[in-house]
Amino acid sequence: MEKKKKSKVVSYNKWGIIFLLPFAITYLIFQLIPLLSTIFYSFFEYYDDGLDVVGPRFIFLENYASLFSSGDIFVYTKNTLIMWVLGFVPQILVSLLLGAWFSDPRMRLKFSGFFKTVIYLPNLIMASAFSMLFFTLFSNSGPVNSILLQAGVINEAYTFLDHEWSARGLVAFMNFLMWFGNTTILLMAGMMGIDPALFEAAEVDGATSTQVFKKITLPLLRPILVYVMITSLIGGLQMFDVPQILTKGTGNPQMGKELTTMTLIMYLNRHLSVSKNYGVAGALSVILFIITAILSFIVFRISVPKEGGKKHAPVQDE
Amino acid sequence: MRQYKTSKGLGIHVRRFIAYVVLSLLSFLCLFWFYVLFINATRSNANLSKGFTPLPGGYFAENWKSMVEGTLPIFNGMLNSFIIAACSCVLCTYFSTMTAYAIHAYEFKAKKFIFTFILMVMTIPTQVTALGFIRLVDSIGLMNNFIPLIVPSIAAPVTFFYMKQYMESALPLAFVEAARIDGSSEFNTFNSIVIPMMKPAIAVQAIFTFVSSWNNYFTPALILVDNEKLQTLPIMIARLRSADWLKFDMGQVYMLIAFSIFPVIVVYLCLSRFIVQGVALGGVKG
Numbered sequence: 280m281e282k283k284k285k286s287k288v289v290s291y292n293k294w295g296i297i298f299l300l301p302f303a304i305t306y307l308i309f310q311l312i313p314l315l316s317t318i319f320y321s322f323f324e325y326y327d328d329g330l331d332v333v334g335p336r337f338i339f340l341e342n343y344a345s346l347f348s349s350g351d352i353f354v355y356t357k358n359t360l361i362m363w364v365l366g367f368v369p370q371i372l373v374s375l376l377l378g379a380w381f382s383d384p385r386m387r388l389k390f391s392g393f394f395k396t397v398i399y400l401p402n403l404i405m406a407s408a409f410s411m412l413f414f415t416l417f418s419n420s421g422p423v424n425s426i427l428l429q430a431g432v433i434n435e436a437y438t439f440l441d442h443e444w445s446a447r448g449l450v451a452f453m454n455f456l457m458w459f460g461n462t463t464i465l466l467m468a469g470m471m472g473i474d475p476a477l478f479e480a481a482e483v484d485g486a487t488s489t490q491v492f493k494k495i496t497l498p499l500l501r502p503i504l505v506y507v508m509i510t511s512l513i514g515g516l517q518m519f520d521v522p523q524i525l526t527k528g529t530g531n532p533q534m535g536k537e538l539t540t541m542t543l544i545m546y547l548n549r550h551l552s553v554s555k556n557y558g559v560a561g562a563l564s565v566i567l568f569i570i571t572a573i574l575s576f577i578v579f580r581i582s583v584p585k586e587g588g589k590k591h592a593p594v595q596d597e
Numbered sequence: 598m599r600q601y602k603t604s605k606g607l608g609i610h611v612r613r614f615i616a617y618v619v620l621s622l623l624s625f626l627c628l629f630w631f632y633v634l635f636i637n638a639t640r641s642n643a644n645l646s647k648g649f650t651p652l653p654g655g656y657f658a659e660n661w662k663s664m665v666e667g668t669l670p671i672f673n674g675m676l677n678s679f680i681i682a683a684c685s686c687v688l689c690t691y692f693s694t695m696t697a698y699a700i701h702a703y704e705f706k707a708k709k710f711i712f713t714f715i716l717m718v719m720t721i722p723t724q725v726t727a728l729g730f731i732r733l734v735d736s737i738g739l740m741n742n743f744i745p746l747i748v749p750s751i752a753a754p755v756t757f758f759y760m761k762q763y764m765e766s767a768l769p770l771a772f773v774e775a776a777r778i779d780g781s782s783e784f785n786t787f788n789s790i791v792i793p794m795m796k797p798a799i800a801v802q803a804i805f806t807f808v809s810s811w812n813n814y815f816t817p818a819l820i821l822v823d824n825e826k827l828q829t830l831p832i833m834i835a836r837l838r839s840a841d842w843l844k845f846d847m848g849q850v851y852m853l854i855a856f857s858i859f860p861v862i863v864v865y866l867c868l869s870r871f872i873v874q875g876v877a878l879g880g881v882k883g
Contacts, residue, residue, distance in 0.1 A: 294783040295703025302696040305750035309745075310718075313729030320728060339871065373623070380616045385609055388616060396869040397624045399876070403865050405812040407831040408857040410839055412634055422633050425648035456627060460638060461876060468877035488612065510720060517722045518812045520831070522779050544724050544815070551728060551820060560728045568725040575720040 284473070326554070334558065342562035351546065351562070358447070358530075359542040362522070363515030365451030370459045377459075378466035379492055384475075398460035406457065406520035406523030413453060414440070414525050440525070443539040450522050450540055454515075457571070463506055469503040470496060502581055511576050513571055519544040528553075543567060631862070637851040645847045660852040667849055669833050670825065671856060676831040681817070682742055682810040686748035689806045690799045691792075692751040697760035698791055702773055712761075719754040724815060731819050741824045746817055750810070756802050763798035763878075801875030802870060808861060830857045 321342055325334035346352050381395070382388050387392075401409070417423050417439040424436040452467075453588045473496065481491045522530070522540045528549070530541025547567070550560035637645060640654035681802050693829060725731075734745040768791065776786040792799070814831035821827045828836075834857060836851065865872065 289779070291783065292703045292705050295699045295705045297783075298695045298699035298703075298787070302699075303711075305692075305749060309730065309733075309749035310723075310752060311727040313733055314734060316677045316729035316738045317726055320732070328744065331746070340820060363877065364768055375652075376619070380620075386613055388613070388620075392870065394620045394624060395628050395873050397867070398864070399873055400816075400865060401627055403808050403812075403861055403872075404832070405814075405831060405857055405861065407812070407814045407834045408854050409630075411834050412630060412854050412858070414838065415637075415847070415854070416630060416633060419644060420646060422649035424638065424856050429648060459623075461628075464873060464876045491871045513720050513722065517724055519724070522608070523814075524835055527839055539873065547727070548815070548819075551731065552822070557732070564728050571725060572817055574715065577719055 313479065315570075317561050317564045319561070323558050323564045325558045326556040326563075329351075338558070342558045343566075346559060346562050346566070352543075352566070354538065355530075355541050355543050355546045358539060359516060359518055360534050361449045362447050362454065362518060362540070362542070363512065364457070365447065366454035367508070367511055367515065370455050370462055370511070371504070372464050373455075373459050374462035374507075377463045378470050379496060381463070381467045382470035383488070395460070398463060399484060400460070401456045402458065402461050404457070406453075407524045410453060410455070410521040410524040413449060416419065446526070446540050450518075450525060452516070453521050458511070458514075465502060465507060466500065469500050473499050476596050506578060506581050509574050509581075513578075514518070516567065516571060517544055518542045523548070624789050630859070634851060634858070638848070638855040640848055640851075642846045642848050643850075649721045656848055660728075660846075660848040663846055663849045664856065666853045666855075669837065669853070671830075671833060673826060674828055674830045674833045675856075675860075677743075677821075677827055678811055678831075680828060681746050682807045684743070684747040685715050685810040686803050686807040687749040688747065688757060689753045689756055693753050693756035693802065694792065694795050694799060695787065696762050697764055698787055700761060701764045701768065710789060715754045715757060719758060727816065727819060730816075734820060741827055743827070745820055746810075746813075750806065753806070756806060759802055759878075760795065760798055763795065767798070768794055793828055801871065801878070804864075804872055805875070811861065 320335070322337060322339050323335040324338045324341070325336070326332075356360055377398070380388060381391055414419055419436045423439075424433075427433045428436065435446070477495050477499075478491060481495055485544060486494070519542060522542050523545050526540050528545065530538035530545060543563070544567075547560060547563050550556045550563065633847055634648075634650070636651065636653050638660060639657040640650075641656040644650075644654055644656070647742065666753060682787075696715075730745075731740075734740055734742075739745050772794070773786055774791050781789070812831065813829075814835065817829045818832050818835065821829065821832060834854070837845075837853060
């Protein structure tokens, strides 16, 4: 800014603050205050006991102690991570493969617009309706079982939702379907941002496409890969709609057995809306907040190199 | 275009063939479920219990009728979902553009700090503040009200970030300077010059905000607890799941699911090019 214009500039610049106000006020009221009060409640005994409200009574870390000593939180963390890994591993592999194909000019794939449209589609579908659909399709008398029966693959209906690994597998499979298109498009954009001269040089040196992929594409894509992985992990920790609807919020479709598809957010939801134990819900939220804050910080470090204005790696327009 | 030759490794034709096979398989995996949904929504309960057929039946109208006359107020649900999603979408895109403009076009003291702060909280999920959020909403008497589902979308760090990115490439400050020389007020400049120039980004973000609000289940289920008339589609789907579904007419159940899913599919197919490009452009979404 030039000095002689300073007073004018300052009077303009007060508008920057005015334009920021709606965001700042809304953020303060609906996110910052709730976050602080969540932390506050986590130190109190505070729950609905039938018609009575017990508390709030300050008990400091007892909610945390009871969360850890009951051990449920470890089981649900394990469940959440297992289902995330089961979905994420095929997701990243398939996305890398498709991204490489879509961005490779030598492939000249026909219908790539159609394929991109189709693979992105499940991402926009209402997760609750999608899992209700899977619930009906994979039920005992549902179409998947009848197709398998008609084809002679199985002799009697397989109860997908009663078995630990098929239930987890279904959740992971749905997560895979909903997110691999999104990841493909991100990775593809990243790959198209790589300097074509590098590929041409490798070409001249007689590198095979596998070598090019391993020695050029993957190393240059690393920041985006890490970014995709951590944001996916943050998303995975929020896993809720799919297992909640699929298992009717029980964590297992057949009541009474071990809860093998119960996720952390389902556990939180249970404290919030079923048992109404706000103290424990607060403690659980704080733990989740700390984990996501650490992960977010890593994302922040990757995606905002120094100047603050640039995003992760060179993502370009198509 | 230059013709490349691969001397080593798989030939380009083989690789292309493999690519087509894999892509077709994945497309099948994505579409198969919706195809079955469509078929089953057109069949009667009795017919459905006999097993799967690949061809549609003639019960579409009957299933539609039993869904309309059923116990779940499904049209109400759709209307509620629509009102919430449409309002959130307008507020979110308008105010995110405004916030991005504040950071992009002006210089003030705390600017750098605020920008860094927004980027840092961008990936913090709403679920971890849900407890404080519902206690707050309860204490100001807004339970069973759309307001706590709509107004918070004014502060959307992800949309803000997208808008900021877009402004860097598509909003030269010379335009703003020119407007100032013409005596346009800052607020007027924002509305009549910045907003029109940001239209492509606003459109992309409008779609994403609308869809994510339309699909949202966690927060509405905590806010719209008592009043059935105010519930949104995902809450109704969850109620359908909790009901003793074996007694349900399965044709009707499929019709209900189709009714919640197909509007988004139709809109998506119309705007897909746009959306796919928007994802690639934004980098951050999800």
